[in-house]
Amino acid sequence: MIVGVIGKPNTGKTTFFNAATLSHAPVASYPFTTINPNVGIAYLRANCVCKELGVKDNPVNSICVNNTRLIPVELVDVAGLVPDAWKGRGLGNKFLDDVRRADALIHVVDVSGGTDEEGRIVALGTHDPLLDVHFVEREFDLWLLQILKRDWQRISRTAEAGTQKIISMLAERLSGLSIAEKQIVESIDSLRLIRDKPTLWSEEDLLRLCGKIRQLSKPIVIAANKADLPTSAKNIERLKAMNLFVIPCAAEAELLLRRASEKSLVEYLPGDASFQIITPERLVPEQKKAFDLVNERVFRSWGNTGVQQAINSAYFDLLKSIVVYPVEDEKKLSDKVGHVLPDAYVMKEGSTAKDLAYRIHTDLGEGFLYAIDAKKGTRLSADY
Numbered sequence: 001m002i003v004g005v006i007g008k009p010n011t012g013k014t015t016f017f018n019a020a021t022l023s024h025a026p027v028a029s030y031p032f033t034t035i036n037p038n039v040g041i042a043y044l045r046a047n048c049v050c051k052e053l054g055v056k057d058n059p060v061n062s063i064c065v066n067n068t069r070l071i072p073v074e075l076v077d078v079a080g081l082v083p084d085a086w087k088g089r090g091l092g093n094k095f096l097d098d099v100r101r102a103d104a105l106i107h108v109v110d111v112s113g114g115t116d117e118e119g120r121i122v123a124l125g126t127h128d129p130l131l132d133v134h135f136v137e138r139e140f141d142l143w144l145l146q147i148l149k150r151d152w153q154r155i156s157r158t159a160e161a162g163t164q165k166i167i168s169m170l171a172e173r174l175s176g177l178s179i180a181e182k183q184i185v186e187s188i189d190s191l192r193l194i195r196d197k198p199t200l201w202s203e204e205d206l207l208r209l210c211g212k213i214r215q216l217s218k219p220i221v222i223a224a225n226k227a228d229l230p231t232s233a234k235n236i237e238r239l240k241a242m243n244l245f246v247i248p249c250a251a252e253a254e255l256l257l258r259r260a261s262e263k264s265l266v267e268y269l270p271g272d273a274s275f276q277i278i279t280p281e282r283l284v285p286e287q288k289k290a291f292d293l294v295n296e297r298v299f300r301s302w303g304n305t306g307v308q309q310a311i312n313s314a315y316f317d318l319l320k321s322i323v324v325y326p327v328e329d330e331k332k333l334s335d336k337v338g339h340v341l342p343d344a345y346v347m348k349e350g351s352t353a354k355d356l357a358y359r360i361h362t363d364l365g366e367g368f369l370y371a372i373d374a375k376k377g378t379r380l381s382a383d384y
């Protein structure tokens, strides 16, 4: 599973990405700093099962810090999106092409209202960030519509002639966009479009269909960024009233803490509700002031920086992921060389024991007999 970081220019997408992946991609206070996508490894934060099982683990594919498991996941930061990008404005379709493989999206919104719809700096509080939420969804839908319409006459006629089913043709048209056939089926049925009569579907129907497919295949969590600025609180309340997943976020603060933690200046695990300065005597006055500001404007106001929370929300709320800890030896809870709880895998809710076997190795999936629930010691069938 891949999560994409999207939004109009200059909202802090790359700052968010750098904080989450500890990368050094260029950040600047003008639009279109990012042109080519940045791909990196972020971490999902979960309570590690080591505590419940009362064992000391030696993770291999992930990290365990004080009973918290950090599991690597892929994150993609892309170019900013401007109105009419689907027609090629700004960097146009490039943005959309770069997130086509994403399974969920983190929409980084500048909630301070300090950047206009194209990402240019304006007086704080003068742009309405609610507009940004809608326009990004619309760009996506229009982009999908453009792809569908390219061949619509032929597709709809062929389907009606009965040569090939509409579902499989649409799936083919949208292939490579990480859209599952069952999401297409669900979208068509939920809009009550008649499958056998696609020539009767209007342009309006097709646009609604694209919207539905987008909601199912690229669900969005809003990272309400720049929450540290004075004009942000009011807008965050308004966004929350819209019935969306909204996470107040301060990407710059998270980046400061992650870098400081790398240098052992502070003790801080991404997602924590506070941080501790390890060596106050090593801080110069500017650093001390920066940490004080983070405490005051981020932790005291919002409880955390929101970066980890947005990533967790994308995986757990949107993608309904679960964390699985496969082991080879169910008694020792280890792999064959004795690492206890070596791996943590992120899988979709509803995955089966056999899916897990395939995920570990194709041979294991093909030769699957049964799995064992290591907690209970009971055998589990392939479809458990």
Ligand SMILES: Nc1nc2c(ncn2[C@@H]2O[C@H](COP(=O)(O)OP(=O)(O)OP(=O)(O)O)[C@@H](O)[C@H]2O)c(=O)[nH]1
Pocket: 007, 008, 009, 010, 011, 012, 013, 014, 015, 016, 026, 027, 028, 029, 030, 031, 032, 033, 034, 035, 078, 079, 080, 081, 225, 226, 227, 228, 229, 249, 250, 251, 252, 253
């Ligand atoms: N106050 C505040 N500023 C932030 C925060 N996060 C990012 N910024 C600033 O926002 C500006 C844009 O940051 P980028 O990360 O380059 O934004 P982007 O969305 O990747 O921009 P493009 O690549 O041009 O689309 C920079 O000046 C950052 O310092 C934040 O949490 N708070």
Ligand SMILES: [Mg+2]
Pocket: 013, 014, 015, 026, 033, 034, 078, 079
């Ligand atoms: Mg950028």
